Amino acid sequence: MKKRVGQYLLDCIHALDIDKIFGVPGDFNLAFLDDVIDRQDMQWVGNTNELNASYAADGYARINGMAAMITTFGVGELSAVNGIAGSYAERIPVIQITGAPTRAVENAGKYVHHSLGEGNFDDYRKMYEPITTTQAYITPENAQTEIPRVLEAAYNERRPVHIHLPIDVAGEEIEVKESFQLSSTESNDIDRYIEMVHEKLQSASKPVIIAGHEINSFDLHDQLERFAREKQIPVAQLSLGKGAFNEESPYYIGIYDGVLAEDQVREYVDQSDAILNIGAKLTDSATAGFSYEFDLDDVVMLNHRNFKMNETTADHIALPELLEGLNNMDYKNDSDFPQYQRVENQDFELNNNALTQETYFKMMQTFIQPDDVILAEQGTSFFGAYDLTLSRSNTFIGQPLWGSIGYTLPSTLGSQIADTTRRNLLLIGDGSLQLTVQAISTMMREQIKPVIFVINNDGYTVERKIHGETARYNDIKMWNYQMLPAVFGEDEAVSVHDVNTSEQLQAAFDQIERETDKMHLVEVKMAVHDAPEKLNEMGKVFAKQNG
CATH class of the missing domain: 3.40.50.970 (Thiamin diphosphate (ThDP)-binding fold, Pyr/PP domains)
Incomplete structure (x- = not known):
């Protein structure tokens, strides 16, 4: 033809x-x-x-x-x-x-x-x-x-x-000679590598899995959960790869982010004598400036085209192959491990006081629905959001490795248009929004209906926490964010919300849940120097790392 x-x-x-x-x-x-x-x-x-x-x-x-x-x-x-x-x-x-x-x-x-x-x-x-x-x-x-x-x-x-x-x-x-279809890939002999992992686990008293972003990339969630469940090995996630593991699983223990992790998670992972690093990269932002205390010799790297255990390395094995081999392994862990405490009811008060980052994220936890796609911009939003408790069907999108501010706004356009049946929640700051704001115009033209929460705290908060807290290079021009739908030519299809207090945020939540046929733009005003606690600590880490 x-x-x-x-x-x-x-x-x-x-x-x-x-x-x-x-x-x-x-x-x-x-x-x-x-x-x-x-x-x-x-x-x-x-x-x-x-x-x-x-x-x-x-x-x-x-x-x-x-x-x-x-x-x-x-x-x-x-x-x-x-x-x-x-x-x-x-x-x-x-x-x-x-x-x-x-x-x-x-x-x-x-x-x-x-x-x-x-x-x-x-x-x-x-x-x-x-x-x-x-x-x-x-x-x-x-x-x-x-x-x-x-x-x-x-x-x-x-x-x-x-x-x-x-x-x-x-x-x-x-x-055209024939229609295109993906060809089957040749399988590799991985028995030797799986046996090495098996021997490592057999001699271990506190095994743990660290799961990361490659699980999301290759859609290996079910395979990883099966491995953890059948072998009874606990799983910690990196922030780089949030959503890689089912947080409703009894084998999930929480987020591991070095010295910033919850005590029971940090102590268990740091003291583990068999760490299976599956689809994960131990980056500076994911480990709070490489602040892990475990011995790297105890880590088995099980990444795509990157197997490493002691002196043995291999760059030809695909991650799906490795997980298939791990699932065929005859092993069961019998050691105790900490239990993740899912957040059910958050402790906050609805009032007319100025809204804080702490209350904002506590309230956001109550707003998330089980099938939502949550996108968190690399700023206050990401550092506040990656500790949110998710359901099995949630999807979490961030960009903590590349970390290009402004990424999540157009990314929301793509994720929402990929599946219009799921609600997309974008959590973004004013500095990031200003980089890629035109994407809102495209969203309106395509008639998609994400919910956009814009934190207006007047500048680049992550940078303020690292260096130059009051320096003018971390300032931005104040925009009238609530006028953006009108600027882009149509405001009737977008509901705009002005939020200064917890009472107003709850009112916005209620209206969003009533008006599911509209896009929502929520401007959330907070103090310039207010930030999630983990961002405060991470800012110190990055400042020290930068000399």
């Missing part, structure tokens, strides 16, 4: 269950976008800029499994770099397609717009090499080998890929 290369690429993308494509039009991708909007099985979601598009694609992939976006050559391509780098760091598979000048233009080295005026056309592709798992330059001759190759790499590695698509190639017809 004859198809244009662009049509074939979209067929392959749709075979991965991607039905929304994010991006910004530009003259080097316009003809390709015609193929996108002509499809009945795919929707174009145009963004206000490529950075927002990359964040939205990331959020979509965290719910849907994979995502795709389209930019134009150079200016658009590089505007998306920050978002794609974040997806790479946190293992989120985003297909970044760049519409490029024609092959004739490239081969002739012409000085066309969006180039550097040097006649080179591979500079930007080289910039993508460190932040994507693989890259491809598509031609009519290689389309049916290169496109499947890069899409399979994105799926298998759960990381972004970059596709360079000259606009004349997108429009050229090819004879």
Whole structure:
């Protein structure tokens, strides 16, 4: 069957269950976008800029499994770099397609717009090499080998890929030999590694699992829970990977964040003699400046393409293989471990006093519903939210490793549009909101209905806690946040809430639960220097770490 290369690429993308494509039009991708909007099985979601598009694609992939976006050559391509780098760091598979000048233009080295005026056309592709798992330059001759190759790499590695698509190639017809489908991967012999873990556990008196973000990336929640349940091993989560383990499980003991962890969690993990680090990275922010006290020699690294135990390492084993092998292991732990105390009823008083961060998050705990998607911006919101008690069906989205402020607002666009049946709650601060605020306009155009809580505490609170508490570089211009829906052209579809006290926050909660057919924008005003306790402590850690 004859198809244009662009049509074939979209067929392959749709075979991965991607039905929304994010991006910004530009003259080097316009003809390709015609193929996108002509499809009945795919929707174009145009963004206000490529950075927002990359964040939205990331959020979509965290719910849907994979995502795709389209930019134009150079200016658009590089505007998306920050978002794609974040997806790479946190293992989120985003297909970044760049519409490029024609092959004739490239081969002739012409000085066309969006180039550097040097006649080179591979500079930007080289910039993508460190932040994507693989890259491809598509031609009519290689389309049916290169496109499947890069899409399979994105799926298998759960990381972004970059596709360079000259606009004349997108429009050229090819004879499609067969439809794309993911090929089965070859299994590795992992018996030796599983036996090593087994021996480690057999000799241990206090085993523990530290679970992290790769469990979310590879959707291995059921496999991890089965392993913990059948082997009776307790599980602690890192903040980098919140949601990796069912917090309703009797084997969940809580969040481990180094010296900041609850005493019983910190003491148990630090004193463990067999730590299975499954899909987790012990980063500075996840461990409060590497403040763990356990012996790294007692840690077995069980990550994707990264097995390490003592002097034995392997970089070819996939995380799903490792978990399958662990589940087939004959072992059962019989030692005691601390029990996680789920938060049921929070102790707070509804009054007309100024709202504090402590009360705000206590009240947020009561507002969360079992199927909600919670997005917490890397600021006061994240440090207050990662200790929230979640249900099995909740999804938690943050970006604590890459930590690009402004990420969660466009990410909410992506996560909400990926599944409109689930309520999305965005917790974000005013400084972060100002970076990517145009995403609200796209949300309104797409008629999605997330609930956005904007903490207005007049500046960059995380930075204040690290250095320069009163320095002007941590100040921002005060906006009238409640006017944003009107500025973006439509305010009737958005309910706006002005919150200064706990009574007003509860009234906003009540109205949100009544008006489920609307988007809600809640401005929550709090004192400039008020912050969650963990952020206060983490600020000291980062200040010390920075010298």
